[in-house]
Amino acid sequence: MPRPGFVLEVDRSTPPILTWRGDGFSLERLPVERSRVIYPAEPEAGLPDPDGAIDEALDHPLGDSEPIGALLRPGMRLTIAFDDVSLPLPPMRRPDNRQRVIEAVLDRAATAGVDDVVLVAALALHRRMTEAELRHALGDRVYDAFAPEGRLLQHDAEDPDGLVHLGLTDRGEDVEINRRAAESDLLVYVNINLVSMDGGHKSVATGLASYRSLRHHHNVRTMRQSRSFMDQHHSELHSANWRMGRLIAASGVKVFQVETTLNNDAFPSQLGFLQRREWEWTARDRAAYLATTGALRAGSDRLNRSVFQSVKAPYAMTGVFAGEVEAVHAATTEAVFRQQLVPVEGQTDVALFGLPHVCPYNVHSIMNPILVMCMGLGYLFNLYRGRPIVREGGVAILFHPTPRAFHPVHHPSYIDFFEEVLADTTDPVQIEKTYEERFATDEWYRHLYRTGHAYHGVHPFYMRYWGAHALEHLGRVIVVGGDPPTVRRLGFLPASTLDDALEMASDVVGPGSTISHFHCPPVLMADVS
Amino acid sequence: MKALLVERSAPRFAAARLSSGWHGQLAAQVGPLRLVEADPPTLPGARWRRVRPLLAGICGSDLATLGGRSSRWFEPLVSFPFVPGHEVVGVDEGGQRVVVQPILGCGPRGIDPPCAACAAGRTNRCGHLAAGHLQPGLQTGYCADTGGGWSEELVAHESQLHPVPAGLSDEAAVLVEPVACAVHGALCAPGGDDLTAVVVGAGTLGLGVVAALARYRPDVSCILAVAKHPHQQRLATELGASVVTEPDSLRRAVRRRTGSWMLPGGQLTGGAELVVDCVGTAASLADALAVVAPGGTVALVGMAGRVGVDLTGLWQREVRLQGAYAYGPEPLAGDRHSFELAFELVGAAGLERLVSARYPLGRYAEAVAHAGSGARGSVKVVFDPRRRRPEGTI
Missing domain, CATH: 3.90.226.30 (LarA, C-terminal domain)
Structure with a gap:
């Protein structure tokens, strides 16, 4: 325990x-x-059978959503958006949560005879991911199936042809998102919810939005009124995203949200002392600390950076929730807070x-x-x-x-x-x-x-x-x-x-x-x- | 009289060159400059006057000469031994304070009729710098017959002397000559509209160019000054620079101002229409060429020597490389002479603040070392030949 x-x-x-x-x-x-x-x-214990839990979540969604199998049909346009390289931190060991979920969704799409499937990295205004980063997040099988055919895209918040303006919220906020996502029959968004800020309506309303849209909540006034932005119910950042998300839904964009949570097992065993309480350090922990700090002192900044950036977290999936956005996010938030x-x-x-x-x-x-x-x-x-x-x-x-x-x-x-x-x-x-x-x-x-x-x-x-x-x-x-x-x-x-x-x-x-x-x-x- | 004398001594020039990179004061001590007791120079002719220097500046070209870094281009244009010092405010025999315009063109050399350049008032382009009744020397301070400002007395042709207005201090007056060079550099490139000008270097010349651009170039809407040291950055801002940046940040600053793109090699797709290089090194010229706009002008105001620089961009972008030596009539200012404009500018812009330190002749090694070190917070270091005691700096 x-x-x-x-x-x-x-x-x-x-x-x-x-x-x-x-x-x-x-x-x-x-x-x-x-x-x-x-x-x-x-760290909480991970799910004993993550893939089984994903199947369960997809087939028994939360809120008023139908199971994903019921939403898939031949001839439809399916877009699967996913969180970018900014999550999780440090990057997790393979298989990444995104890979597990997307493979499960793709299996169902294939079974349902859906051919028009596109994956979109939800970059917002972040940098484009490299091939190595995409392979790490999605797995080689998904990457090799989609990237060569041009069906693995990275959201471009500055592409005038790739965006669609869906309207204004009741506060006059522009809602402009990725055209492919908005014009699909179904948009599946796959999250890794490292912290409570992640997910909910923020996934689509931010991750697939344009600068024109983002500037309405990424500003000084909003951030000063978000106390904190990790607490959805006291966060103007979230309020704005919820207004936008509801407008997106009202515009006819069908979103099937999948959110996954992690425990906080952030470091591999050789760096285990980083997440143990100091008075409980063993002789091995102390030796590891001394060896690590000694090596870092001897290393150059560039080398040390390279070593740290290569760390992969042994995170385990603790929860997976799918279905209607707000119902899913409520469950996710509870799981994040529990950890x-x-x-x-x-x-x-x-x-x-x-x-x-x-x-x-x-x-x-x-x-x-x-x-x-x-x-x-x-x-x-x-x-x-x-x-x-x-x-x-x-x-x-x-x-x-x-x-x-x-x-x-x-x-x-x-x-x-x-x-x-x-x-x-x-x-x-x-x-x-x-x-x-x-x-x-x-x-x-x-x-x-x-x-x-x-x-x-x-x-x-x-x-x-x-x-x-x-x-x-x-x-x-x-x-x-x-x-x-x-x-x-x-x-x-x-x-x-x-x-x-x-x-x-x-x-x-x-x-x-x-x-x-x-x-x-x-x-x-x-x-x- | 006491004078600082430069003799033709290959070993001393070599010693100065070897040591100037790492110890300025030692370089001055082992170099070609020596304090001597000498006879005053004789008057070369009837229209010549004796001048007792009040202040005489140390210029970048002086430092290059003393450090053995000058181009051999000048060898036929100087005569040894010579007393340096071409930035001079002094007193003539009648007690009138005067600034010396040091170019030894056709007039001082007694050549009549003068060459076409001198006849047009462009003595900086004189073709007779090694002719006439004077020994070779492009300026006072490089000629064995005239003496120079780093002494207690020199001789000057009456055409070289400019009376100093009563309201102008000695510190301001000693800056008239270098500021006239700066004015010429600021005005040598074609006019335009809403231009961006970059000034590379923030010594006396660079700061003077900033002040001149601010006063005499209404077509320049943005002056971007490159200054390494905090005191230079402050002065550049005070004198009219719109943006001040450190050398390492120059390209990005010009990119931001001009809306250019920066290509992977660091080249800009656009740039500044006018770049004034007040340093004259390979690095400064490379910087200038990197940030000048296609079709723009790089004005070389700082004395250059042999430099290695990639001119591909100059060729491909049809950039004009414009030398700017000394002074003359300025078409962009209604053909007023740079010297006249400089008199006006030093007073109006309060440029006397650029005089950072005064030294007696006897402390020449310290003075030269100080002048060569911008990091010590100085801009213009001057000799005060009236001072006998080592009183140090002001």
């Missing part, structure tokens, strides 16, 4: 706490009697966030400074329900080397965002007002997004907006170990050690501050009372 997540109050017997620092980690000794560590639950929610009592003055090597936008890539900001203040800060773990006006301390390094192919507009926009202002509102449109409509970025492997020109703006709620909430952000000029460009303060950072934090929150250490990954979500 896996143990649930819990909160450890730090006392004199507490060992140093493992803290991520990008492509590496350290052990940090926390101040006693005013610090606490929020630990994730241990990830950790009850936490009250807020502290300071929160510590060690940033891991990967976020949704640097798979097989570089976590550039803007992604560092997004990972810390976007994702980790928002992994809460109720209230943030740090009080309003408090301090977030991030741990990351924050090198001024960018992947020139994946993140071309990020480089310009860093050089031009952040050199002018770090205020998200000003950034949005002054610069977004120019970057979003830049022909060169558009070309690279559509034909290469580049994120859309506007994507770095969204990363900044992703942190807008945290930036409004916090009194100061400090980055331990970060490259000082780079950290300052982000609008944060650099510190060399945790002690330095806590001293700097005391200028804002006073001496003797209370501290929460967010022990993630594996993913957890603080349920703050």
Whole structure:
């Protein structure tokens, strides 16, 4: 029986706490009697028969949906959309959930005599996936059956011929999505729900949308009103997507949603110490920690990055739900919360966030400074329900080397965002007002997004907006170990050690501050009372 | 009188060249420059005047000469030994403050009638720089007969002397000559409409070009300055640059401004209509050629030497490479002379702020090293030959 997540109050017997620092980690000794560590639950057991569970879900759907077999018929147009390379993190070992589900759907389509089947990677404004990434997600059998015939597509949010405008929501929001998906007789969307933000109407309304549509909810106002965007019922991001999703359904687009959940078994056994509680480390764990940190010290940044990016998580599928979007998502959310929610009592003055090597936008890539900001203040800060773990006006301390390094192919507009926009202002509102449109409509970025492997020109703006709620909430952000000029460009303060950072934090929150250490990954979500 | 003298000494030039890359002060000590007690130069003719320098600047071309990096192109155009210093504000025999226009064209050389270029006022294109009654020397400061600004006295032809208005400080006046070069560089390329101009380099010339573009080129709507050091970046902004970028970021900054694409090799599909290279190295010229628009102009204002650069883009994109030496009448400014415009500009733009340090002649090694190091926060380092005591910098 896996143990649930819990909160450890730090006392004199507490060992140093493992803290991520990008492509590496350290052990940090926390101040006693005013610090606490929020630990994730241990991994739940996976489904004993994932393929059987998928069959069961497809044949006994939730909500008012018919079984998928009843929705398939000869001569129909079937589109299967699936989550892109941003999920899960780290990438999971084969077979990926997407492969399992899509193979099951394709078997039924073949049985039903459906010939017109197209797969679409739901990129939104993310970069196009490589062949290796597609093969990993879909499996070689699916890839080889569809890619050579041009039936494996990647959504293009800038293709004027490949999009269709379905109308406006009652708030005046444009709903424009992938034409093939919208004009199919059935759209099956296959999710991997790593966190509670994923899935629901967001799958189609975001994953298959255009910039024209996305800008209605990927903006500063929406993100500031999403508290947090991991909590659907207090998230304007979700409200907007739900309005759009319902309009999509009302437009006649038939969506059959499939959502899958994972446990939080994020690291292979040789890195098992990363998800064990420090006082329970065995001699083998300690040896593995020392060997790993020693090797990382000896390795170059490039080599270390390469090693970390090759990590495949031994995630196990814990649930699969299919059918009508909202009914499916309710069940999925419950399953995600069951694994990830950790009850936490009250807020502290300071929160510590060690940033891991990967976020949704640097798979097989570089976590550039803007992604560092997004990972810390976007994702980790928002992994809460109720209230943030740090009080309003408090301090977030991030741990990351924050090198001024960018992947020139994946993140071309990020480089310009860093050089031009952040050199002018770090205020998200000003950034949005002054610069977004120019970057979003830049022909060169558009070309690279559509034909290469580049994120859309506007994507770095969204990363900044992703942190807008945290930036409004916090009194100061400090980055331990970060490259000082780079950290300052982000609008944060650099510190060399945790002690330095806590001293700097005391200028804002006073001496003797209370501290929460967010022990993630594996993913957890603080349920703050 | 005391003077800094450059003698023809191959070993000293070689020693300077070897050491200049890693230790500026040592290079100045072992190089061809020496402090000497010398007789004042004799007056070459009736229309010549004696001038006591008040301030004399150290120019990039001086540093190249002292560092043994000058092109051999100049060998027949200089005469040894010579006293350097062609950026000079001084006092003539009548007590009038004057700026020396250093070109030794037909007038100072007593050649009558003058060549066609000099007759048109374009002394910078004079064909008689090695003729007449003077020894060879393209400018005061490179001629054995005239002396130079790095001394207590020089001689100048009356056509070379420009009175300094009463309201102009010595620090402003000493910048008139280099700023006139900058004005010429800013005005040498064809006019247009809504142009983007890139200025590579942010020393005296580069900052002067920025100021000149801002004042005299209304057809330029965006001045993008490339500056390495923080003080240069601040000054470029103050003097009128719309965008200031570091060298490594230049291509992307021009791409953003001009809406170009950047091809996998780093080439831009578009670019700036005018690029002014105020450095003159292979790297700066390569940068300039990388960001100039098809059909645009690269103006070479910084003194170049032998450089290796790929000219394929220049050929394929029909780029004009335009030299810009010294000064002359400026068609884009109604044929007003660059020197006249420079007098106006140094006052209007407050360019005296570019004078960062003054040294007595005796501390020439430190002065030369300081002038060669932009990282030390300086722009223009000058000699003050009146100073005897090593008072250091201002």
